Amino acid sequence: MNYEVSEILETIKMNSLENLDVRTVTLGLSLFDCITESSKQTAENIRAKMLKYGSNIVKTADRIGGRYGVKIVNKRISLTPLSLVFGKPRSLEEYIEAAKIIDNTGKEIGIDFIGGYSALVHKGITDSESAFLDSISYVLSGTDRICSSVNVATTKSGINMDAVLRMGKIVKHAAELTADRQAIGCAKLVVFANIPEDNPFMAGALHGPGEGDCTLNVGVSGPGVVFRAVKSLPEDADFEVISETIKKIAFKITRMGELVGKEVAKELGVSFGILDLSLAPTPAIGDSVADILEAMGLETCGTHGTTAALALLNDAVKKGGAFASSYVGGLSGAFIPVSEDATMEKRAADGHLTFDKLEAMTAVCSVGLDMIAIPGDTTAETIAAIIADEISIGVINSKTTAVRLLPVPGAVPGDEISLGGLLGKARIIPVHKQSAEIFVKRGGRIPAPIQSLKN
Amino acid sequence: MDIKARIENSVKQILNEELGDSIHPDKLSSISDKINERLSTSVNPDELVLLRMISEEKTDKEMAVVSVIGQDSVGIVAEVTKVLAESSANIEGMNQAIVSGYFALILTIDVSSMKITIDKLQELMNTVAEKKNLKIYIQHENIFRSMNRI
Numbered sequence: 001m002n003y004e005v006s007e008i009l010e011t012i013k014m015n016s017l018e019n020l021d022v023r024t025v026t027l028g029l030s031l032f033d034c035i036t037e038s039s040k041q042t043a044e045n046i047r048a049k050m051l052k053y054g055s056n057i058v059k060t061a062d063r064i065g066g067r068y069g070v071k072i073v074n075k076r077i078s079l080t081p082l083s084l085v086f087g088k089p090r091s092l093e094e095y096i097e098a099a100k101i102i103d104n105t106g107k108e109i110g111i112d113f114i115g116g117y118s119a120l121v122h123k124g125i126t127d128s129e130s131a132f133l134d135s136i137s138y139v140l141s142g143t144d145r146i147c148s149s150v151n152v153a154t155t156k157s158g159i160n161m162d163a164v165l166r167m168g169k170i171v172k173h174a175a176e177l178t179a180d181r182q183a184i185g186c187a188k189l190v191v192f193a194n195i196p197e198d199n200p201f202m203a204g205a206l207h208g209p210g211e212g213d214c215t216l217n218v219g220v221s222g223p224g225v226v227f228r229a230v231k232s233l234p235e236d237a238d239f240e241v242i243s244e245t246i247k248k249i250a251f252k253i254t255r256m257g258e259l260v261g262k263e264v265a266k267e268l269g270v271s272f273g274i275l276d277l278s279l280a281p282t283p284a285i286g287d288s289v290a291d292i293l294e295a296m297g298l299e300t301c302g303t304h305g306t307t308a309a310l311a312l313l314n315d316a317v318k319k320g321g322a323f324a325s326s327y328v329g330g331l332s333g334a335f336i337p338v339s340e341d342a343t344m345e346k347r348a349a350d351g352h353l354t355f356d357k358l359e360a361m362t363a364v365c366s367v368g369l370d371m372i373a374i375p376g377d378t379t380a381e382t383i384a385a386i387i388a389d390e391i392s393i394g395v396i397n398s399k400t401t402a403v404r405l406l407p408v409p410g411a412v413p414g415d416e417i418s419l420g421g422l423l424g425k426a427r428i429i430p431v432h433k434q435s436a437e438i439f440v441k442r443g444g445r446i447p448a449p450i451q452s453l454k455n
Numbered sequence: 456m457d458i459k460a461r462i463e464n465s466v467k468q469i470l471n472e473e474l475g476d477s478i479h480p481d482k483l484s485s486i487s488d489k490i491n492e493r494l495s496t497s498v499n500p501d502e503l504v505l506l507r508m509i510s511e512e513k514t515d516k517e518m519a520v521v522s523v524i525g526q527d528s529v530g531i532v533a534e535v536t537k538v539l540a541e542s543s544a545n546i547e548g549m550n551q552a553i554v555s556g557y558f559a560l561i562l563t564i565d566v567s568s569m570k571i572t573i574d575k576l577q578e579l580m581n582t583v584a585e586k587k588n589l590k591i592y593i594q595h596e597n598i599f600r601s602m603n604r605i
């Protein structure tokens with residue numbers, strides 16, 4: 001036999017006991033060939049393309065998953081940013097009509113999310129993008145699967161503060177429109193700096209304008225596997241040992257994801273894009289990034305030392321993964337979505353993990369302030385200020401950062417909301433009450449940082 | 456054992472016997488690799504054809520790993536191998552171990568001439584697993600190669 005019994009048993013243990021899975025295979029579709037004068041006809045063309053390439057994605061992914069004994073949890077589709085595809089300004093009704101056609105097609109195919117109701121407004125907002133932005137909250141409220149992302153800054157162009165303020169208002173409005181559903185609209189809306197063009201994870205997935213016609217990107221998972229490996233180390237194991245252990249596990253996880261992704265791409269007859277080597281937690285017990293940090297020796301995730309532990313984790317994951325695959329992309333790093341990580345949610349609910357600590361943690365990992373439920377009376381201006389803070393971390397550090405907040409209408413700190421499924425549950429955590437209104441309303445663009453002058 | 460492997464093994468064995476501990480193992484294996492490389496380029500045409508046939512025959516195989524884990528009981532091997540035989544899956548290797556008090560049987564099977572898909576075989580094995588109170592996993596060999604070999 002070519003393999004040791006221990007190697008075989010380790011793989012089985014990872015898949016069946018430690019929640020190791022392929023989190024998502026995401027089919028990216030370029031929509032430039034779907035554009036017509038009429039938004040409805042454009043949506044019909046998008047539907048035809050989704051059916052042409054995506055009809056078999058669920059069946060194929062399940063079959064390949066079965067062959068390797070690996071679960072592929074989600075099958076998704078990402079689209080060219082629709083603000084580019086719809087071109088000229090449309091009426092609200094036209095945007096909603098088109099979005100519903102796309103949403104229903106996703107339902108027909110059997111995928112859980114469609115990414116790409118997106119706009120890239122990091123340097124300026126055109127008239128058509130302005131009309132498109134106004135439609136986002138209505139589309140998120142009126143559809144089930146469509147996710148939206150808006151890029152408001154890049155390291156090269158600086159921060160478009162007009163867009164940041166607009167997004168503060170849109171987040172608030174999306175929460176109000178879905179007030180009867182725990183502000184679920186906001187769980188499908190991400191504000192980005194330096195948005196990647198090939199990210200397979202929702203809600204921020206889109207198929208960038210520089211991508212090919214049809215590409216399959218893969219997102220792996222595996223916090224549970226890393227947790228058990230770190231947990232099994234003695235308390236006096238030094239940082240080199242911890243780093244080496246995580247690197248080895250990341251290597252294996254990445255190889256598995258790449259193998260499965262390439263096979264799915266081959267069977268679907270599309271090209272393989274990238275592997276996103278992110279540690280993506282789920283609300284399942286034992287599948288938590290916070291557990292890994294605590295296994296390193298922190299009493300609670302959120303206490304002093306948390307940022308350093310996360311930085312070590314994030315770096316080791318990337319080093320192990322980068323060796324395992326040549327095409328690493330997307331977000332690639334550890335995710336810290338509060339509601340989706342059982343231990344992180346608990347620490348935030350207990351007050352050990354504060355909003356400000358979460359912001360600090362995002363400086364050393366991907367992606368940002370993610371799935372955090374905040375009080376319903378938080379103003380649009382305060383949300384814009386939170387976005388500005390987070391986005392500036394990304395711009396200055398030449399990395400992706402993002403914000404996905406749920407200002408749940410009527411909710412106060414301590415209240416609990418339940419979003420169900422992978423989105424999990426969350427306790428409302430407080431944010432600063434002092435105003436930043438004058439700051440965020442100044443208008444214009446925060447200039448690109450000196451780091452952008454690399455040429 | 457095929458010709459190539461036989462030659463390689465003999466070379467390794469002789470080098471080991473003659474040089475043994477007097478030389479660093481890495482150096483030893485490097486010498487043995489070089490001799491084998493030289494040999495493989497100097498075999499006669501007939502042997503070359505034969506070697507090619509053997510290597511092609513090898514690549515035609517498609518291997519999967521069947522892992523049977525659980526409490527030991529009478530007849531596990533019989534039940535599992537019966538399903539494999541009925542599905543025309545050839546057993547190429549078998550390994551049994553007791554891990555943390557559990558029975559673990561690992562079978563390497565060639566699925567290239569199998570009459571059914573791996574998915575279907577997994578379904579049949581699930582029936583056995585339920586009957587004998589076991590867990591049976593069937594996974595294509597590639598997953599172990601990709602995760603454990605550089």
